[in-house]
Amino acid sequence: MKTTIKIIALMLLALSLLSLSGCANENVLNIGDPFTVTFVDYDETVLKTVTCEVGIPCEITPPEEPDNKDNAYFTRWSVFESQYSTVQEDTIIKAVYTLDNRAVTIFGRSIVFYSVFIMTGIAVALTIGLREAKRTGIKQDDLIDGFLWIVPVSILGARLWYVVFEWDSFFYGDFFPSILRAIGFSSGTLDFSSFGLSGLAIHGAFVTAVICAYFYTRKKKIDIFKVIDIIAVGFIIAQAFGRWGNFFNQEAHGGLVGGITGGVANLTLEEQFNYLRYSLHLPEFIVNNMYILRGLHGISVEPLTGYYHPTFFYESSLNLIGFALMLVLRRVKKIHFGELLSLYLIWYGAVRIFIETMRTDPLVFQFLGFTFKSAIVTSVIMILGGILLSVLIRTKRKGMTYETVPGCFGSKETDVAEVES
Numbered sequence: 001m002k003t004t005i006k007i008i009a010l011m012l013l014a015l016s017l018l019s020l021s022g023c024a025n026e027n028v029l030n031i032g033d034p035f036t037v038t039f040v041d042y043d044e045t046v047l048k049t050v051t052c053e054v055g056i057p058c059e060i061t062p063p064e065e066p067d068n069k070d071n072a073y074f075t076r077w078s079v080f081e082s083q084y085s086t087v088q089e090d091t092i093i094k095a096v097y098t099l100d101n102r103a104v105t106i107f108g109r110s111i112v113f114y115s116v117f118i119m120t121g122i123a124v125a126l127t128i129g130l131r132e133a134k135r136t137g138i139k140q141d142d143l144i145d146g147f148l149w150i151v152p153v154s155i156l157g158a159r160l161w162y163v164v165f166e167w168d169s170f171f172y173g174d175f176f177p178s179i180l181r182a183i184g185f186s187s188g189t190l191d192f193s194s195f196g197l198s199g200l201a202i203h204g205a206f207v208t209a210v211i212c213a214y215f216y217t218r219k220k221k222i223d224i225f226k227v228i229d230i231i232a233v234g235f236i237i238a239q240a241f242g243r244w245g246n247f248f249n250q251e252a253h254g255g256l257v258g259g260i261t262g263g264v265a266n267l268t269l270e271e272q273f274n275y276l277r278y279s280l281h282l283p284e285f286i287v288n289n290m291y292i293l294r295g296l297h298g299i300s301v302e303p304l305t306g307y308y309h310p311t312f313f314y315e316s317s318l319n320l321i322g323f324a325l326m327l328v329l330r331r332v333k334k335i336h337f338g339e340l341l342s343l344y345l346i347w348y349g350a351v352r353i354f355i356e357t358m359r360t361d362p363l364v365f366q367f368l369g370f371t372f373k374s375a376i377v378t379s380v381i382m383i384l385g386g387i388l389l390s391v392l393i394r395t396k397r398k399g400m401t402y403e404t405v406p407g408c409f410g411s412k413e414t415d416v417a418e419v420e421s
Contacts, residue, residue: 031055037087039077041066041095052087060084062093072097075291080270099289101248114245118200121241122151125234132233132330135402136226136337143230146220150212154205159183161204165363165374201363202239203378209235225338225397232344233326239348240319243312250292254309254358265304272307286310301361308360315355322347333403338393345386349379 032053037060039048047066052058062081065074078094079087102110126147133143163170163182171178177188209231217224246252257275258267267275269291276287287307294305302308326343329335356362356375363374393400 035088035090037084037091037093039063039093039095042069042097047095054088060087066095069097069100071100071102073293075288076269076273080273082270096288098250098291099248099285101250112245113248117245117248118238118242121238124241125238128237129230129234132230135330136230138222138226138230142220142222143227146213146216146227150209150216153212154209155200157208158200158202158205161201161207162199162363165201165365166199201375202235202242203375206235223337225336225341225393225400229330229337229340232341233323233330236319236326236344236348237323240316240323243316243319246312247286247289247310250289251297252312252359252361253290253292254311254314254355255360256304257307257309260304263303265306269306276307276310282310282313286313297361309358311355311358314358315351318351318354319348322351330402333401335402336393336397337400337402338397339390342386342390342393345382345389349382349386352376352379352382 032055034051034053037050037052038046039050039062040046045068048063050058050060052060062077067074075096075098078096079091101112101114103113103116104111126144129143129147130140133140159182170181173188180190181188210228213227213231214224216222217227243252256265257272258265260266265272273287273291276282276290277284287310290307290310292302292305292308294302296302322344325347326340329343330340352375356373356379359375362376364371365374366372
């Protein structure tokens with residue numbers, strides 16, 4: 001048996017050496033051998049072909065920038081021009097476009113990814129909420145009933161919060177058209193083809209949700225601290241999904257990669273791309289869609305054409321970390337009901353302050369002659385509120401911990417009876 005194993009091992013080693021030697025001889029380049037560089041569009045349509053010879057200088061120039069993809073624009077060729085001189089074999093260079101922000105079009109009406117990700121986030125939040133409801137002793141029917149009316153009101157709250165800080169963008173001219181613009185009819189008329197809530201502020205949604213939860217839990221005689229923990233977990237995972245809608249819209253981004261000095265970019269387009277792709281190791285599809293044209297959302301937002309920081313990705317990733325942390329703490333016996341909300345307030349407040357320092361399109365307001373970023377002010381209040389809430393819970397609700405939940409952490413039947421009574 002040992003001899004057989006040795007023979008098999010030697011055969012495998014020999015095959016490996018043969019395959020390696022074969023690979024070494026496959027791509028031998030001979031001076032003067034012809035090769036072709038082909039420029040193609042996104043749909044493989046050939047735009048230009050250049051024939052060169054190995055080892056002989058060859059002028060490779062790209063065709064005119066194509067503009068053939070609906071609802072998207074050309075960003076670059078898949079190989080940068082600085083790399084053309086290194087090409088010594090048959091190569092296909094493809095046109096790279098931004099992503100289409102439409103998920104599907106039905107009867108001429110487009111459903112954009114912004115809406116899809118928001119609805120996905122809400123659905124995931126509900127699914128997790130129903131799961132967590134079992135662990136806190138809340139009836140799933142009560143949770144669903146509250147969800148069905150709190151979510152729409154919270155979306156309205158998110159919209160109104162945004163409108164308040166962008167008042168001049170909606171309220172001008174006649175009163176009725178201004179109201180229509182505020183609720184989503186961008187044309188100022190009852191034209192449903194122009195309807196869409198492209199401006200939402202998560203802080204408004206959160207505040208509205210907590211207020212609604214307070215009144216709902218009082219009506220249903222449910223411990224609000226259990227409910228707000230579920231809301232906190234749902235909100236942070238929903239936000240992680242929702243930010244991807246901003247990605248497809250190329251909005252809520254950071255500044256130009258490398259910065260700007262005297263109105264000129266500090267890095268070339270290739271250097272900007274390489275920083276995001278190879279220094280930060282972001283997926284290429286994200287980097288490609290962070291190429292944004294000058295003034296796409298206003299000159300103050302995109303002063304130059306180039307690659308901008310994907311703050312949506314940074315925030316989404318940090319939200320996922322916060323979500324995971326909440327799930328872990330949710331299973332710690334000594335954590336009190338309501339402390340997940342405290343964590344949310346502190347965590348998301350800190351995350352948002354970090355992100356807002358990078359954003360180029362923040363909501364702002366004037367106070368005493370100073371300009372403040374509304375998200376930073378709100379986030380500071382959230383952090384202070386989260387700390388205060390945790391202190392109050394620890395001092396005023398002693399013993400109201402997750403280990404008291406029937407069926408969790410091996411709680412006994414006597415514990416169940418006490419909780420039910």
